[in-house]
Amino acid sequence: MIRWYRERKARKSEQNRGSETGQPIRPKIKFGRSLMSRYMLLILAAFLFVPVVVPMVATVFIVVINNVSSSEEAPYGNADQITELWAIESKKLDGASDQIIDKRMKELQEKYPKSAMYRVDAAGRTKLVLGGEEAEVLKSKSLHPSVTAEGEPASLDSDVILKWSLATGKKSETRIPAIWTPNDTVQFMKEALYRDPLTVVSFIGGGNANKGQGFMVIEVPRELIQNLTNNGLLEFVYFGVVMLIVFVIFIVMSVLFFAKIRKRLIHLQSAMVTPSKEGIPLPVDIKRSDEIGHLEESFNQMVHQLTDSLQREREEEQLRKRLVAGLSHDLRTPLTVIRGHMHALNKENLSDQGVRALSRMEGKIQDLGELIDNLLTYNLLTSGRYTLKLEQKDALRMIREAAASWYPVWEKEEFEIDIDLPETPLIWDVDAQGLRRVLDNLFQNVVRHAASGKYIRISTEQIQGRTAVVIADRGPGIQPDSGTKGTGLGLSIVDLLIREMGLRKRVDSSDAGVRTYLYSGKEIDREV
Incomplete structure (x- = not known):
């Protein structure tokens, strides 16, 4: 790691020197150390194999083999x-x-x-x-x-x-x-x-x-003066063996050349698909300053940029969380004071117009309070500080209780309410407060975005062997630019709570409305 940080520091200094011209400084590849030079040498050896190697081997064979004779075979010399x-x-x-x-x-x-x-x-x-x-x-x-x-x-x-x-x-x-x-x-x-x-x-x-x-x-x-023994076959065997050895050497050189390139590329591929604990690949060691070495250097630069980007993202996320937490707490104090003064105004004799204005103010103050709660909840969930107490609960009973609390709102908005839940309990491992928060946000989303359909249905269906709770409306559906998660903090909090409780959510949207499915992430639901 020390070596890696030293190399990274050196590369950063080179980049800083090159930033004056707007171009990163990259050392040039020496031709003698490049893969191109070695590949050209291999191709040259292949071209010269027949016109050069064969005559050379034949000459060496004639000079060395045929001229080696003992004095017994040629007692009078040549x-x-x-x-x-x-x-x-x-x-x-x-x-x-x-x-x-x-x-x-x-x-x-x-x-x-x-x-x-x-x-x-x-x-x-x-x-x-x-x-x-x-x-x-x-x-x-x-x-x-x-x-x-x-x-x-x-x-x-x-x-x-x-x-x-x-x-x-x-x-x-x-x-x-x-x-x-x-x-x-x-x-x-x-x-x-x-x-x-x-x-x-x-x-x-x-x-x-x-x-x-x-x-x-x-x-x-x-x-x-000469050996009259016919060694034609033996000479042919010698020549063939020498040529075979030369050919094998050429093949071995070719295999080693491409095997080494393949090994380095596989090593680089392994580094790409093997992330570290942070989810970012680790940098690779650069052993040669050739084409693959430059590719490895570019990969390391990408890794360094991702690491720096992740670090900046974490710092910004921590800053945002601290800002949201501080803002939520700071807004609660003046909001509490405003609510106290509004409660005092309710005791005064006000005109009809003043009563209506005070009622609208109370509604906006309540929305503002819910927004602050959502901000604080979202901040706690994303920072991992939201405490969930998972217990075995009857999900259908909790859904009935949440729907009963929303009946006045739906009746006020003139919704057609269709609740079709079985009497058999459906046991989920959930946090009671978290599940209520999920249901409240989903019901509120129906009132806000599907009020034109004036319809809500709560029922159950089977999905892949699991019992799912379905919340359906007849609104315009999710618009293409809004995504499958909707907009606002409400649905983001829903997704986070569902994930933390081990539940699953699926959303089907069409012109006929939106159907939201909630079901357990376990293989088999427990129905009692």
């Missing part, structure tokens, strides 16, 4: 590594002699025993063929030194075929000509691109650049 290795080794042999080149290639053969290597010099003659553990060399003959010029190295005197037995069960052959023609070179390059084994060609001394020193070739079975 194709790029072998290509780079062969280019580096060829560059190191720049300007080397045939003996050094052959020696280095044999060393590489020992390091990679499952590969095959061969070399061709600048003249297109095959100088060296090294078959590996996986390749069978066919039609291979020993070198026959045939020197055409002084110092020229020997070459192969026939073609060589490398026959590969691959892990897939297929057979592959590589034809190595003894003398390479341009056609042989072009055909070899075409077949080397996509064949198995992997074939890497590098120029001696230049790598990818021809320095006129010939070229060297390495062939490696592809099962040594």
Whole structure:
């Protein structure tokens, strides 16, 4: 509560500062903290889900999953590594002699025993063929030194075929000509691109650049550099699981977003329909300065205005009650003095006109006394200080007694009196004086407002299993602008007394007159 009063005081100070311009000061919502920004972010995520998330997940899957392989599955590395290795080794042999080149290639053969290597010099003659553990060399003959010029190295005197037995069960052959023609070179390059084994060609001394020193070739079975196991189904499952996780995260974010909004709105709705002891809802805590936060702030302002209005209404009601009570008591004293002097005048010898004037004055004084009594009674009833002593009374007997006291008035007004009450007693829990006051006010209301009909009927009827006393007249009925309770303090006092005694009242009005029903508020009337 202390926090609430502090916030209320702060808001009032802001309103007072804003009253100079006539506009209440309301802090602006920062876009980053508003519901609109979060909703737009959610919509953006939904739009980017397919064109961005799917390619991103696929890329991550290819880069991370497909490139993760152990050394056992690819003991010679991948194709790029072998290509780079062969280019580096060829560059190191720049300007080397045939003996050094052959020696280095044999060393590489020992390091990679499952590969095959061969070399061709600048003249297109095959100088060296090294078959590996996986390749069978066919039609291979020993070198026959045939020197055409002084110092020229020997070459192969026939073609060589490398026959590969691959892990897939297929057979592959590589034809190595003894003398390479341009056609042989072009055909070899075409077949080397996509064949198995992997074939890497590098120029001696230049790598990818021809320095006129010939070229060297390495062939490696592809099962040594890649995993040939078909993981298509497994890859599809991995990709599907990742996409499902991303989709579930998106759905969960959406559900949490709208669930939080719904929770705050339900909390605000509960605060609206849960009144305090004073009948006014309690203010709610403002946790976020967004659209719903502004709605909560407006609700709190409404609650504060209602609280202030109720407080002012109570203060005005207390002031009115004190004023009515004081006025009633203050008017009784001069009214008593006036009645004493009028009583003295009755003993004097007055003319006929003076007697009539004195009679009219006595009637007005009596009306004024009744008005003062009504004011005092109404004030006591509304303040809860009117003491009622509820007892079991025969309502029909009290109604007969009240009607008998009003007979002279009705006869004077030339009313047709129709009283039809059963002899069986009707027991109500009422205050005797209060019920008489109710009947007197109702009878007086008939005389004042239904005198043109010159008719009154008092009877009983059954309403929802209860016996009701009906007071009917043939007056003009209640006018549309007068309401169902009539006008003046009399009927207001009737309503208050009926409520305090636990009775019920119903009024039916038409052009034929008004019918007022009085019955007990209990489920079953006690008839004796």
